[in-house]
Amino acid sequence: MFTPLHQSPLFTRQHEVYEGLGMRAWSEGIVPWRATTCPLLADVEAELIAAFAEDVGEPVTVIDVGAGTGRLGFHLVPKLEARGLKATVVLADIAPSNGRALSEQPQLAALAATGRLTFEVLDALHPTPRRGATVLLAHYLFDSLPHRAFRVTSSGEVLEGLVDVTQTPWAWRYEATNPRAELEGRGAGTFLVPVGAAQALAAWRSTFEGPLLALAADKGVTPRGPLEDPLLAQHESVSAGVDFTALARLADGWVHSSPASASDVFALHAFTTTAAPQLMKCWRERGGRNQVLHLLERFNELLAATPDAEALLGFLETTHDDPDLLAQLSPHLRELTLDDRQAGRLVSLLARAGERHFHFKQQLDVPFSLGITAHGLGALQLAIAWYGRSLAESGAHPSTLLNLALAQKTLGRVDDACAALEVLLEAEPEHPRAKALLDEWSSA
Ligand SMILES: C[S@@+](CC[C@H](N)C(=O)[O-])C[C@H]1O[C@@H](n2cnc3c(N)ncnc32)[C@H](O)[C@@H]1O
Incomplete structure (x- = not known):
């Protein structure tokens, strides 16, 4: 009709x-x-x-x-x-x-x-x-x-x-x-x-x-x-x-x-x-x-371009701490070797994004992505905070728990690290890396 x-x-x-x-x-x-x-x-x-x-x-x-x-x-x-x-x-x-x-x-x-x-x-x-x-x-x-x-x-x-x-x-x-x-x-x-x-x-x-x-x-x-x-x-x-x-x-x-x-x-x-x-x-x-159109255009250019630390960081600093854009550009940032100043700028962005992260179930696990970026920079407390948010929002994913355990262990929090591995093993009893690490850390 x-x-x-x-x-x-x-x-x-x-x-x-x-x-x-x-x-x-x-x-x-x-x-x-x-x-x-x-x-x-x-x-x-x-x-x-x-x-x-x-x-x-x-x-x-x-x-x-x-x-x-x-x-x-x-x-x-x-x-x-x-x-x-x-x-x-x-x-x-x-x-x-x-x-x-x-x-x-x-x-x-x-x-x-x-x-x-x-x-x-x-x-x-x-x-x-x-x-x-x-x-x-x-x-x-x-x-x-x-x-x-x-x-x-x-x-x-x-x-x-x-x-x-x-x-x-x-x-x-x-x-x-x-x-x-x-x-x-x-x-x-x-x-x-x-x-x-x-x-x-x-x-x-x-x-x-x-x-x-x-x-x-x-x-x-x-x-x-x-x-x-x-x-x-x-x-x-x-x-x-x-x-x-x-x-x-x-x-x-x-x-x-x-x-x-x-x-x-x-x-x-x-x-x-x-x-x-x-x-x-x-x-x-x-x-x-x-400004939002220009932001989107620049974002798409950066997604398609060869990663460039100054370009990525400069852009992210204009986004008003948008955690979603930061998470989407994070894989590009993780490919780069940053100098100390650039690493410091990225850690600040990852920390500020914490206040701006709005949770609704979406395809990209933003906290996990930001957690591994912080982890790679050695910002372990920050990484642990983001992993915690990922677990709260998206559930106990093995890779989140494993990374959380590794960050906690590096900080000397062995009991917390073992506890995270135990949660992981409850869900996936045969997870080889978790089993090996738990054996190693609990016998140390
Ligand atoms: C395309 S979504 C946009 C949502 C949000 N404003 C955004 O930008 O992400 C359209 C929204 O308008 C709502 N909507 C559709 N017709 C409407 C109406 N006549 N009055 C109020 N809301 C309406 C829908 O339920 C939906 O949440």
Whole structure:
């Protein structure tokens, strides 16, 4: 059955898909999360929020709409505090299963216990009324809300894209429709219009009483030729690049600030309902510079390049202590012979990352990776601390226990080392290295 894209099950069933996936959406790498929840973005946004709070002269509530893992909120709370801002951060999501997982995550629960963070089930398109200055964070949210598909023909006629998802691959059909103001001036092509994002902005403006700032971090559109069908990313749920130019035309009553340079990969956009000179100044100086995109580009270059200590360390020192990026670049760092100064810089990074590590089950065991890097540098206490976190978060893996035992033994903590080996042998009684070491150490 052919349906206009925004009314198709791809979008109308999106919340059920997220509810069904729960945290698996991120822990199994189905939906990307690193860019939109990174400490650098939290830092940029904290600065923008502080500027906005100065403009409006009242306390602000920050709502992360579609909060996913909650990792952004975890980074944001201390960054707001560091700027002396008394703001409550609300982690809001349409999927109750996410809400439950967020409130049970120990680091978020600890922040909630101090009153700095709360949790809410919220539909971005039908929010509950609220008063006071509010900042809405929409990170990979607008790409997940309904999009309509239009085709402009070479003669300027506008057609609407209808999709039949019961066919594999999906079948598309195009039917004549009225001209659309948000597409005016466009040449021939196929376009996705973020009608859901426009509906969300309209709902926020009419439901929330008080000055609003919305910060949207999302991917942009990949241009499509006139005869190509629209491009949707499929990751059990679907998402579409956000046409912020079309969105700005649809967003009545909002002032749109776009980034200094356009990108179809990732960009931060700001929408405000009030005059905000401090915010605008901060936008020019920082928010609009798309630092997260540059970070990602540099990260990908470094992953692909021959390891270079100065380049890797210099980069990591700009990430605001992002443990995930550090863990991913750690194998490269472990290949290098570092001089004493470089080793000292890496140990500082490994130590500082401890405070910034947010735990949710994911494919990469970040604490283990950081533990073996610290171990290789001879920073044994630090290695032991990271191994301990790996055991707590990911369970008693033999390689973690073995490395823990080796670090403890080097520090002369023979009893602790033997105890770690015994735990390992309970799980894997025939582990040859553990058996040999336990024999050797317990008879010494
Ligand atoms: C692609 S994920 C992004 C998660 C997180 N913001 C991030 O950047 O990692 C989209 C999130 O939005 C939520 N979501 C989808 N539709 C929503 C709606 N109408 N209102 C609120 N949340 C919604 C989903 O449950 C999911 O957690």
